[in-house]
Amino acid sequence: MEFDSFSAFIAMGGHGPYVWACYGVFFVxxxxxxxxxxxxxxxVIEACRRVYExxxxxxxxxxxxxxxxxxxxxxxxx
Amino acid sequence: MWKIFHxxxxxxxxxxxxxxxxxxxxxxxxxxxxxxxxxGLAFAPRDYLQGNSYRIIFIHVPTAFLAQSAYIMMASAxxxxxxxxxxxxDVFVRAVAPVGLVLTFLALFTGAVWGKPTWGTWWVWDARLxxxxxxxxxxxxxxxxxRAISDEKLAARAVAVLLLVGVVNIPIIKYSVDWWNxxxxxxxxxxxxxxxxxAEMWVPLLLSVLGLYLLFGWLACLRMQTEILRREHxxxxxxxxxxxxxx
Amino acid sequence: MNTGPGVGxxxxxxxxxxRDLKVAFxxxxxxxxxxxxFVIVVTLFPLGVSPEVSFLQEAGAGILWVAxxxxxxxxxxxxxxxxxxxGTLEQxxxxxxxxxxxxxxxxxxxxxxxxxxxxLLTPVLGVxxxxxxxxxxxxxxxxxxxxxxxxxxxxxxxxxxxxxRSAGVLLSLLIIPLYIPVLIFGxxxxxxxxxxxxxxxxxxxxAAFLALAVTLAPFAAAAALKISLSNx
Numbered sequence: 001m002e003f004d005s006f007s008a009f010i011a012m013g014g015h016g017p018y019v020w021a022c023y024g025v026f027f028v029x030x031x032x033x034x035x036x037x038x039x040x041x042x043x044v045i046e047a048c049r050r051v052y053e054x055x056x057x058x059x060x061x062x063x064x065x066x067x068x069x070x071x072x073x074x075x076x077x078x
Numbered sequence: 079m080w081k082i083f084h085x086x087x088x089x090x091x092x093x094x095x096x097x098x099x100x101x102x103x104x105x106x107x108x109x110x111x112x113x114x115x116x117x118g119l120a121f122a123p124r125d126y127l128q129g130n131s132y133r134i135i136f137i138h139v140p141t142a143f144l145a146q147s148a149y150i151m152m153a154s155a156x157x158x159x160x161x162x163x164x165x166x167x168d169v170f171v172r173a174v175a176p177v178g179l180v181l182t183f184l185a186l187f188t189g190a191v192w193g194k195p196t197w198g199t200w201w202v203w204d205a206r207l208x209x210x211x212x213x214x215x216x217x218x219x220x221x222x223x224x225r226a227i228s229d230e231k232l233a234a235r236a237v238a239v240l241l242l243v244g245v246v247n248i249p250i251i252k253y254s255v256d257w258w259n260x261x262x263x264x265x266x267x268x269x270x271x272x273x274x275x276x277a278e279m280w281v282p283l284l285l286s287v288l289g290l291y292l293l294f295g296w297l298a299c300l301r302m303q304t305e306i307l308r309r310e311h312x313x314x315x316x317x318x319x320x321x322x323x324x325x
Numbered sequence: 326m327n328t329g330p331g332v333g334x335x336x337x338x339x340x341x342x343x344r345d346l347k348v349a350f351x352x353x354x355x356x357x358x359x360x361x362x363f364v365i366v367v368t369l370f371p372l373g374v375s376p377e378v379s380f381l382q383e384a385g386a387g388i389l390w391v392a393x394x395x396x397x398x399x400x401x402x403x404x405x406x407x408x409x410x411x412g413t414l415e416q417x418x419x420x421x422x423x424x425x426x427x428x429x430x431x432x433x434x435x436x437x438x439x440x441x442x443x444x445l446l447t448p449v450l451g452v453x454x455x456x457x458x459x460x461x462x463x464x465x466x467x468x469x470x471x472x473x474x475x476x477x478x479x480x481x482x483x484x485x486x487x488x489x490r491s492a493g494v495l496l497s498l499l500i501i502p503l504y505i506p507v508l509i510f511g512x513x514x515x516x517x518x519x520x521x522x523x524x525x526x527x528x529x530x531x532a533a534f535l536a537l538a539v540t541l542a543p544f545a546a547a548a549a550l551k552i553s554l555s556n557x
Contacts, residue, residue, distance in 0.1 A: 254506035
């Protein structure tokens with residue numbers, strides 16, 4: 001171990017803010033990209049699933065039957 | 079031998095390979111990166127000139143190397159797109175470009191922050207940082223052009239042309255910025271690694287570099303899989319994959 | 326236009342070149358804009374920073390080079406756009422003559438209309454920024470060699486962004502990294518001349534850039550044109 005104590009480790013001989021800012025930004029951005037990529041894949045899979053399900057519903061016979069009904073209306077010719 | 083090329087052209091084949099490789103990339107990548115960083119932060123000796131601020135090197139160098147390598151990989155993929163019209167090459171470029179951009183930004187940021195205790199200012203127009211800034215523009219251009227063209231195949235080819243023109247330029251840029259910097263250099267230190275780095279310093283550096291490359295491999299596989307799913311969503315194998323709930 | 330299956334390649338190139346010149350002279354604003362911009366930018370620097378002779382002598386070459394670069398960048402839009410809008414560009418792509426040569430002819434015309442006037446205007450502006458005679462001569466020479474390179478590299482960017490919505494901003498983003506080496510050596514030559522050092526090495530390097538650009542850029546621009554046209 002290069003440093004005598006944990007507080008010395010954090011202080012980094014006065015260069016602490018620079019070193020920790022760098023490592024902090026590095027970890028934050030890297031984790032963000034990794035998480036974003038995982039979420040993207042999940043979102044695409046979910047979107048595909050929804051498309052397939054609506055396609056499946058349409059083709060499995062739940063087609064709305066268009067029917068015309070005629071009701072006789074008495075119109076007086078008077 | 080040509081069978082390999084045929085397979086390489088198949089998004090479905092790649093998807094399977096990626097699924098198998100990804101756990102290894104992730105575990106080894108994170109592992110090596112953590113070992114390298116912890117070693118570098120806590121166990122490596124302090125530098126006699128720069129004190130403890132030099133420890134930024136353990137993330138600056140990996141991000142800088144990878145940012146440059148990723149661009150060259152993308153340019154090679156661009157060549158494949160133009161010559162062999164392989165879908166996977168297009169997928170690679172689109173998947174990796176944002177990662178490259180983030181890496182370049184990290185290299186710039188860590189480089190600049192390292193500069194403050196070393197030279198006293200936040201930004202220095204030295205050859206390394208200036209070249210990195212230009213690389214940032216190159217990545218930005220690729221991403222912007224890809225987004226501006228709606229047709230996927232044409233976007234891939236336009237981006238490929240841009241990548242090839244850019245890669246021809248990278249050695250020219252490097253040479254001219256180096257030359258320009260020696261002409262104007264006022265700083266007494268440079269960020270170049272001294273060739274005689276003790277093992278306690280370059281071993282953790284090597285581990286961090288390897289770790290980040292493996293992690294990049296994981297990210298590339300993951301993002302390529304996503305792009306493949308998006309492009310191939312009309313095929314049966316994607317349908318079966320998604321509906322089987324393995325996603 | 327004198328192109329078509331029966332026409333030789335050189336005649337086709339000449340036809341494209343002369344047509345571009347004729348069309349440009351009929352729409353003079355495209356010619357004047359870059360020149361005006363050049364003069365304005367160079368004028369703004371002493372006003373905005375400092376009219377001190379020492380500052381202008383040190384910064385003058387750089388200011389003129391940057392202004393010239395920006396003027397060329399501004400003018401790249403009309404390299405292909407007018408022909409794209411009225412369908413002439415598609416006709417050009419369909420010609421039997423090699424497209425990269427026709428593109429080279431168009432780019433040459435663009436340089437004659439944009440870069441060359443800038444070079445001719447440079448001595449006047451050079452005097453305004455207090456550069457000495459030798460520096461002005463070297464500056465003109467580097468601009469003479471450098472502006473064609475800017476037009477050639479710019480033609481690639483113009484072809485790639487043809488017909489896209491945010492073409493102007495995108496073009497600048499794509500082209501600037503490629504312009505930077507030309508700028509560095511262009512101004513470096515003048516700095517060397519001011520110090521009294523030999524400039525032959527710099528000029529040779531600039532000439533090498535020109536040779537590289539003339540041989541490679543038309544191919545890239547032609548490929549990009551074909552891609553952009555199948556998009557539109």
